[in-house]
Amino acid sequence: MMSTKTLSLDSSLVALDRAHLIHPVANWRDHEQRGATVLRSGKGAWLRDADGRELLDAFAGLWCVNIGYGHESVVEAAARQMRELPYATGYFSYASEPAIRLAAKLVEIAPPGLEHVYLTLGGSEAIDAAVRLIVQYYNATGRPRKKHFIALERGYHGSSSTGAGLTALPTFHRGFDLPRPEQHYIPSPYPYRSPVGGDPQAVIAASVAALREKVNTLGAENVAAFFCEPIQGSGGVIVPPAGWLKAMHQACRELDILFVADEVITGFGRTGPMFACDAEGVSPDLMTVAKGLTSGYAPMGALLMSERVYAGIADGTPAGALVGHGATYSAHPVSAAVALEVIRLYEEGGILANGQRVASHFEAGLRSMLRHPLVGDARSRGLLGALELVSDKYTKASFDPALQLPDRIAKAAYENGLVFRAFGDSILGFAPALCFTPSEFEQMFERLNRTLDTVLDQPEVRRTLA
Ligand code: PLP
Numbered sequence: 001m002m003s004t005k006t007l008s009l010d011s012s013l014v015a016l017d018r019a020h021l022i023h024p025v026a027n028w029r030d031h032e033q034r035g036a037t038v039l040r041s042g043k044g045a046w047l048r049d050a051d052g053r054e055l056l057d058a059f060a061g062l063w064c065v066n067i068g069y070g071h072e073s074v075v076e077a078a079a080r081q082m083r084e085l086p087y088a089t090g091y092f093s094y095a096s097e098p099a100i101r102l103a104a105k106l107v108e109i110a111p112p113g114l115e116h117v118y119l120t121l122g123g124s125e126a127i128d129a130a131v132r133l134i135v136q137y138y139n140a141t142g143r144p145r146k147k148h149f150i151a152l153e154r155g156y157h158g159s160s161s162t163g164a165g166l167t168a169l170p171t172f173h174r175g176f177d178l179p180r181p182e183q184h185y186i187p188s189p190y191p192y193r194s195p196v197g198g199d200p201q202a203v204i205a206a207s208v209a210a211l212r213e214k215v216n217t218l219g220a221e222n223v224a225a226f227f228c229e230p231i232q233g234s235g236g237v238i239v240p241p242a243g244w245l246k247a248m249h250q251a252c253r254e255l256d257i258l259f260v261a262d263e264v265i266t267g268f269g270r271t272g273p274m275f276a277c278d279a280e281g282v283s284p285d286l287m288t289v290a291k292g293l294t295s296g297y298a299p300m301g302a303l304l305m306s307e308r309v310y311a312g313i314a315d316g317t318p319a320g321a322l323v324g325h326g327a328t329y330s331a332h333p334v335s336a337a338v339a340l341e342v343i344r345l346y347e348e349g350g351i352l353a354n355g356q357r358v359a360s361h362f363e364a365g366l367r368s369m370l371r372h373p374l375v376g377d378a379r380s381r382g383l384l385g386a387l388e389l390v391s392d393k394y395t396k397a398s399f400d401p402a403l404q405l406p407d408r409i410a411k412a413a414y415e416n417g418l419v420f421r422a423f424g425d426s427i428l429g430f431a432p433a434l435c436f437t438p439s440e441f442e443q444m445f446e447r448l449n450r451t452l453d454t455v456l457d458q459p460e461v462r463r464t465l466a
Contacts, residue, residue, distance in 0.1 A: 010050040013038055025159075025171065037414075042069025045433050045440050047419065058420040058444050060433045063233060063265045063384070064291035066355075067345050068435035074297045074341050081337035090119075090331045098336035105343055106289075106302060109274050113283040114304040119331040123264035123290035124158030126301035127227075130260055130286050131162050132325055134224050137258075137309050140316025146224045146257075150214055153185045154235030157227055157262055166227050169235060184218065186210040188232060189240035192377040192388060193396065200241030207244060208251045215255045225258035225285075230276035233265040236427040237386030239379045246280040258285040258309070264301065268292025268343075269352040269434050271382035272359060285309055295342045300335035346434075355383055355434030358441065362432065365445040372452050373465060383434060389426040392466035399426050399464060408461070412454040418447040 017036040022028065038050035045068055047055040060066055067074075081098060088096035103117040118133075120126045131149065138146040149166060151157065157166040164172040165179035173179060189207045196202040215223050230245050232238040245261070252259035261284035266276035270292060273279050277287065286309060290301030317323055329335075346352040359382050366378040366385050376390030389405065391397050399405045406422035413420060421429035432444065455461055 010038060013050070044068045044070060045436050053417065055414070055417050055419050056440065056444055056447065058418060058430050058432045058448075060431045061296045062291070063270065063429075063431035064296035066268050066270060066292040066434050067295040067342055067349075067351050068433040071295075071297075071341075071345060073345070074295070074338055077337045077341035078298060078334050081334045085333055088333050089328070091326060096331070096333035096336065098333050098340055099331035102336040102339050103331075105340060106304060109343070109347075110287065110304050111275060111277045111283040113306050114287055115307045116305040116310040118303045118305070118325075119336065120290075120301040120303065121299050121327065121329055121332075121335075122158075122301045123262075123288060124160040124163050124301075125327070126264070126288040126290055126303045127157045127163035127166065127262065128160040129303045129325060130227075130288055131166070133303070133305070133309070133313065133323075134258060134260075134286070136323065136325075137312045137316075138224055141312040142316075143221070145222050148182045148184060148218050148223045149225055149227065150184045150186060150211065150218075150223065150257075151227045152188050152229070152232060152235075154188045154190075154232055154238060155185070155227070155229060155262075156232070156234035157229075158264070167234075184214055186214050188235065188238050189244050190238045191241060192379070200243070203241050204244050204247045207240075208247050211248065211251050212255065215257060220255055220257065223255070223257045225260050226252050227260045227262055229262045229264075230266045231271060231381055231384055233384070233429070233431075234423075236388070236423055236425065237379065237384060237429045239381050239384075239386075243280065245277065245282050249280075249282045249284065252285075260284060260286045260288070262288045264288055264290045265431070266384065268295075269346055269355045269382070270384050270431065272356055274346070274352065276381075293342070294335055294338045297342065298332075298335040298338040300332065300339055351434045354436075358436050358438060359383055361438050361441040362430070362436070365441050365448075366430070368445065369448065369452075372449065372456075374452050374456055374461075380430075383430075383432050383436070385430045387428045387430075389428065391464045394466070397466070403460060403464060405455070405461065408455050408458065409451060413447070413451045416447045416451045416454070418444065418451060420448075 014035045018032050023031050039047055040050050041048045047057050106117050118129055151166040153168045155168045157163045165183040168185045189203050191198045191203055194203050196206045249259050261277050263275050267289040285306045287304040294300045363380050366380050369375045369387055370378050374389045375387050376393050377388040391399050405426050410422040
């Protein structure tokens with residue numbers, strides 16, 4: 001039981017939130033009605049809310065707290081750096097030791113060929129930097145017509161004013177005058193709903209053909225780059241067949257366009273290896289990372305760049321001119337110190353290896369959910385996975401949005417002490433921390449089963465089932 005004092009403190013917090021704090025990706029009026037869910041603390045895979053309720057976090061915050069909550073050594077690393085030097089600019093050729101060491105470390109662990117690193121405040125800014133610097137690259141290397149960008153339908157590449165146009169989710173376009181005329185999409189490699197059926201080779205061939213066709217329509221001389229997530233996260237955890245990434249990379253080579261891997265979610269062990277590109281031996285021209293880089297303990301992202309792109313910009317910049325891209329907090333020393341310790345925990349602390357070890361429990365748990373009347377598809381790679389709910393397993397029909405199934409599920413899950421992401425189209429996304437134990441997976445799937453049963457028992461839901 002909470003004391004009266006705590007309760008009144010929390011209700012006044014909710015009132016202050018309602019009055020003043022604008023939340024990301026929210027219906028502002030709905031949020032005012034609903035009020036904030038205030039979280040208080042975390043340890044390992046577990047969260048505690050302001051009412052003292054324990055929650056198993058099967059989404060690692062926002063697919064970012066890959067090491068789990070409460071690692072003292074990360075807190076120490078941040079505190080040490082804050083005491084010594086809380087801030088150092090990267091402008092005017094200044095630098096700090098953790099930023100330099102982090103850039104070198106990222107090059108060491110990244111796919112071969114990525115030699116240069118620009119450190120940002122998060123994923124959206126890394127994408128924004130990629131777009132700006134690709135434009136700069138083609139201008140600097142004498143091909144100024146290459147200005148068109150291609151991405152995947154249902155892709156998510158953040159919400160900067162340019163990057164949100166590469167994101168192919170209507171919520172991020174509505175009212176923002178996006179996408180821009182130079183931003184284009186091709187269909188997702190979505191085995192469960194692919195028009196060519198679920199055959200892996202057919203799905204891969206369809207993607208390659210769609211990319212070729214789009215580039216040919218626009219003219220290769222006008223196309224700058226193809227952006228993709230190795231596994232699409234916010235679009236519904238769409239897991240392409242093995243070999244897809246390699247085939248798309250190869251197609252970009254042949255079409256003479258840059259290949260950008262957005263590993264903001266898939267990086268740092270989320271799908272098994274350190275980066276999803278590693279699984280297919282792909283060395284992208286540019287790669288964006290964030291989230292697991294600091295495991296959410298401090299804000300930071302990064303853009304990694306090949307020698308070819310770096311040298312194109314460096315050598316194409318007129319003598320004495322500046323490449324005008326940067327921010328006060330680029331390469332922030334405290335975030336860099338945090339990232340270095342987090343990467344040490346992945347490697348020497350055994351967290352990456354644990355994630356690889358327990359992935360079979362996650363996959364088996366998701367597969368076992370296929371028995372549930374609501375579940376049409378279960379898919380995962382490493383510790384990134386989804387269940388897709390359907391009203392008819394045979395036709396794969398979705399649910400009427402008026403039923404508000406995702407809200408019902410999120411609410412029931414919370415009551416069962418489980419947190420994950422219930423997407424608008426009845427896809428449930430999971431990204432447990434790499435520190436999960438087999439017993440935590442058992443608890444997760446037991447709570448998930450109970451949650452889906454609760455929702456299935458609601459007459460309005462049961463009525464819609466085939
Ligand atoms: N790219 C991908 C693949 C993401 O999933 C995200 C965030 O979810 C971003 C970019 C944007 O990152 P951030 O939210 O740190 O700006």
